[in-house]
Amino acid sequence: MNRVGTQKKILDAAEKLLAHNGYHATTLRAITAEAGVNVAAVNYHFGSKEALLDNVIERRIVPLNSARMEMLESVRADALTRGRRPSVRDLMHAFVAPTISFRDSGKGARNFIALVGRTLGEPPSAVQHSFFRFMEPFIKLMLGSLKEALPELSDDLLLLRFHLSVGMLVYTIRMADESDILGQTRALSDIGNKTIGKSKGGSGVGSKAPAKRPVDTANTTEKLVDEVVNFMTAGMEA
Amino acid sequence: MNRVGTQKKILDAAEKLLAHNGYHATTLRAITAEAGVNVAAVNYHFGSKEALLDNVIERRIVPLNSARMEMLESVRADALTRGRRPSVRDLMHAFVAPTISFRDSGKGARNFIALVGRTLGEPPSAVQHSFFRFMEPFIKLMLGSLKEALPELSDDLLLLRFHLSVGMLVYTIRMADESDILGQTRALSDIGNKTIGKSKGGSGVGSKAPAKRPVDTANTTEKLVDEVVNFMTAGMEA
DNA sequence: CTTTAATTCAAACATGTGTTTTAATCAACT
DNA sequence: AGTTGATTAAAACACATGTTTGAATTAAAG
Incomplete structure (x- = not known):
């Protein structure tokens, strides 16, 4: 051992x-x-227990942030080469894609992302401050880039919209959990029932199976990223 | 006593x-x-402790849901009278406004809304199921209305977008807490620093005060509702 | 091989936590 | 006033929980 x-x-x-x-x-x-x-x-x-949590987060956040920064820097470099402002869509994509892709890279990653969502919802703690220390460079660059992309937007409004996007992403990543609200929302709704009905008729899969997946994730991490980015981009540019 | x-x-x-x-x-x-x-x-x-939580939630959710259902029914009646589909904006407004307005009606209400956000993020529990029992009629009607408003949208996509909106609202309501991420995001960013700088120069208020408020909430519950509804509507119609 | 360092383990420690118990107090009714 | 029911309070109960301790075991070094 x-x-x-x-x-x-x-x-x-x-x-x-x-x-x-x-x-x-x-x-x-x-x-x-x-x-x-x-x-x-x-x-x-x-x-200590708290130090354990800190370690759980740190071992994952470092590579995830590298991926994010890389993608963001790439978007910025590309825009600079073309002599244009970075596009909001590309920026939101850099924000969303690494997280959702990472989440779908394995069960452990999935748990980690869910854990981050939880940690952000807790009262202030040493771990949360540590988390922000890691996130700081990305957030700074991201907000600066959004300011360039949307120069006519007031600072307050830009920040509010970014915040709403953060909230959306944090919540989306909670889809990792089967207790997730979407599954329950679907179960409650007539729309959900119809979808289940269709699946039952069409695929021969047990009626419970599709209810667990908002989108067919077998081939659509990219599709989910696109849909989330669509929503966010539209909201940022509203 | x-x-x-x-x-x-x-x-x-x-x-x-x-x-x-x-x-x-x-x-x-x-x-x-x-x-x-x-x-x-x-x-x-x-x-028991759990029954206490249940009671805390129940005493508030009933009137809040009444307000929501009333507003939603009004939107639907209005559209019916005009022989039109309900507008997405009006529907999202019915979804968002009662919650944010309720939140700003007092300190207790503010705490309650924050508590709901937390409860939704917990693992499945009796309280959460109880919460959904209360929410069921509204969610059903809301999804049905959105389906009417956006008939060309697939069920899966409609549900995903509604879910993202739920996530956004849940996260927005977390603004009740001073530990909130937006405050920290602002503190980290150059944009935040500029805003603080301006306030210092312009209003004579201590430099810390504005950093706590994403929007000037002294007169702008309605403004916040509008901004959130703008974002959501754009996203739902993307 | 021996010595030293690292790791594991079970028990103990110090304290915490929801719940139950029982007596005292208060309130309502006749 | 006496009786009954409701409420409060302190103590006890039955465990739980993060942390510490010291011995045993394992690993590494010379």
Whole structure:
């Protein structure tokens, strides 16, 4: 049993359970049971529960932000080469695509994204401040770029619209969870019932299966990105 | 000390603390200390912690939903009278306005709205199911109305866009909390710094004050509603 | 091989948390 | 005033939870 193995086991288990239950409703004993290690291991390897959360977030946010910054820089460089302002659509795409693509890269990533959504909704904490420290460069550049793209928009309105976009993305990433509101909304609605009815008739799949997916994600991470970007771009330019 | 007084005290205190800290991080002893009553009172009057949360939500959701349904029915009646489809803008307004207006009707209401946002983000629970039971009639009618307003939109896309709008509203209502992301986003950005700079020069108000408000809410609940509705309408019609 | 360092483990620690119990107090009714 | 029911309060209950401790085990170094 080596240190890298134990730490990774704990981080993976924590990611999964924290994403599903949130920080306060997840105990160290649950995490360590999931990881198959002793509860003292958390304090030995990470120091505290909060530090564990910090580590869970940090190991993922760094590569995700690299992807985001790269894409954003690419959009800006492209616009500069053409002597034009960056397009709002391209900017929102740089904002949305890395997150949703990352989310669909695996179960762990999916949990992580859900965890970020949760963490952003918590009261201020050391972890949240840490999260913002990582996000700062991207947010600065993103807002600056949006200002260039939409120069006629007041600062307050630009910020509000960006904020609404952040909210939308944060919420969209919560789709990771089967408890998600969309599934329940669909279940409540006549529209949902009709869709289920169609699937039943057409595909022979059990009537419950399609109800879990807002979009056919088997081939449409890109499609989801497009639809979210469409919505946001229209809203930013409204 | 009569029963109505004690119950109300507990409900108000719970609303406040649950909104700020979430269910799992709020203890009954904290609530009862805030309410100035004994911890046993919770179990005496409400039966359990979870039942308390249920009561906190129920006492507010019923009137809020009445307002929403009334507004939505009005939009539909108006369209019917004119022999037209309901407009997306009017529908989104009926969705957004009661919530944001209610939020700005007082500190308690503000806390309640924040609490709803939190509750929607929790794992499935009896309270969440209860919440959906209350929301069901509105959601059904809303989706049906949107279908009428946007008949060329596929069911999946309609549902996705509604879902994104729900997410946006849920997130917007989180602005109740000073820990809110927008405040921090602004603090991080150059745009934010400029705005602060302007306020300092122009109004004589301490430089910290404007940083807490995305929009001048002293006179602009209506303005915020308009901006959110603008964004959503553009997105729904994209 | 021996020694040192790292890791794991079970138990203990210090405290917390929702719930229950029971007696005292208050309120309402006759 | 006495009786009954409602309410409050403090203490106890039954566990839970993050953290610490010290011994045992494993790994690494010389």
